[in-house]
Amino acid sequence: DVQMTQSLSYLAASPGESVSISCKASKSISNYLAWYQQKPGEAYKLLIYSGSTLQSGTPSRFSGSGSGTDFTLTIRSLEPEDFGLYYCQQYYEKPLTFGSGTKLEIK
Amino acid sequence: QVNLLQSGAALVKPGASVKLSCKASGYTFTDYYIHWVKQSHGKSLEWIGYINPNSGYTNYNEKFKSKATLTVDKSTNTAYMELSRLTSEDSATYYCTRERDNNYYFDYWGQGVMVTVSS
Numbered sequence: 001d002v003q004m005t006q007s008l009s010y011l012a013a014s015p016g017e018s019v020s021i022s023c024k025a026s027k028s029i030s031n032y033l034a035w036y037q038q039k040p041g042e043a044y045k046l047l048i049y050s051g052s053t054l055q056s057g058t059p060s061r062f063s064g065s066g067s068g069t070d071f072t073l074t075i076r077s078l079e080p081e082d083f084g085l086y087y088c089q090q091y092y093e094k095p096l097t098f099g100s101g102t103k104l105e106i107k
Numbered sequence: 108q109v110n111l112l113q114s115g116a117a118l119v120k121p122g123a124s125v126k127l128s129c130k131a132s133g134y135t136f137t138d139y140y141i142h143w144v145k146q147s148h149g150k151s152l153e154w155i156g157y158i159n160p161n162s163g164y165t166n167y168n169e170k171f172k173s174k175a176t177l178t179v180d181k182s183t184n185t186a187y188m189e190l191s192r193l194t195s196e197d198s199a200t201y202y203c204t205r206e207r208d209n210n211y212y213f214d215y216w217g218q219g220v221m222v223t224v225s226s
Contacts, residue, residue: 010159043111044202044216050187055214091211095168096142106209 002026002090007097012107013078021102023066023071023088031067032092039084047086048073081104109133111203111217118223120143123193129186129203129217135185139160142213142219143177143188147199155204193224 003026013019023033031051036044046055048064051071061076075082083106088099114128129141144156156167158177165177174197176189190197200221204213 002220018143019136032157032211036213043218044204044213046207046212049207049210049212065137089152089212094211095170096154098154 001095001098002029002093004088004090004097004099006088006102009100010103010104010105012105014107015078015080017078018074018076019078019104021075021086021104023073023091025069025092025100027072029069029090029092032090033064033066033071034089035064035073036087036089037082038087039081039082039099044087057081070095075104109205109215111205111215113201113203113220114216116221116223118225119193120226121194121224124189124191125193125222126189127185127201127203127220127222129188131184131186134205137181138210141177141179141186142204142206143175144202144204144213145199146219147196147201150173152202155188155201160186187219190222191224196206196225198222198224 005024033051035048037047038044047058052064063074065072083104086102110132112130117125137160140157143155145153151194152166155171155175157183178187184220198220202219203217205215207214
């Protein structure tokens with residue numbers, strides 16, 4: 001199985017700052033990577049797919065980059081509603097696998 | 108708008124089975140695969156498998172092949188997942204998701220249903 005590693009389990013930042021969340025695959029997955037956001041009491045939300053393509057409705061302050069094994073989700077100028085949990089998921093091969101999540105909290 | 112409405116929380120005894128439901132609305136049910144994902148408390152997400160609502164074809168993560176059974180009822184636009192021979196390891200929140208355009212990632216998620224296995 002492809003192991004997805006999000007090295008930072010927790011990240012604290014202030015509104016207005018920019019943050020980057022990394023995700024590393026145990027083998028090359030090309031750009032078959034999606035990012036999701038989870039907020040308490042809300043359904044998971046697809047933010048980015050194909051490594052860098054914004055899902056309809058995802059604010060432009062979000063961006064994704066990377067291919068192969070290393071990927072990054074960047075959020076510019078954090079808004080209060082951006083705080084929550086972020087997960088990466090590879091869909092290069094089955095079984096589909098997810099990173100362990102990064103919790104983004106308000107500093 | 109697309110909505111995946113999952114059944115309520117379940118408390119079940121060890122060794123029993125439970126059948127979870129996921130009612131889809133806002134789109135043509137048979138046009139999109141439904142996947143199921145497990146999230147144990149405080150842990151990450153595990154993919155269980157998917158079903159093609161049109162054909163009934165299923166594909167499972169090997170880890171869950173003897174645990175989960177996926178079915179659909181096209182007449183009610185509802186997907187089901189039955190979990191059998193439950194143990195404490197099956198206590199978790201389970202999500203149904205809609206696959207986006209045959210790409211194995213998920214554009215809509217249900218709200219999740221918590222299953223607790225306890226005597």
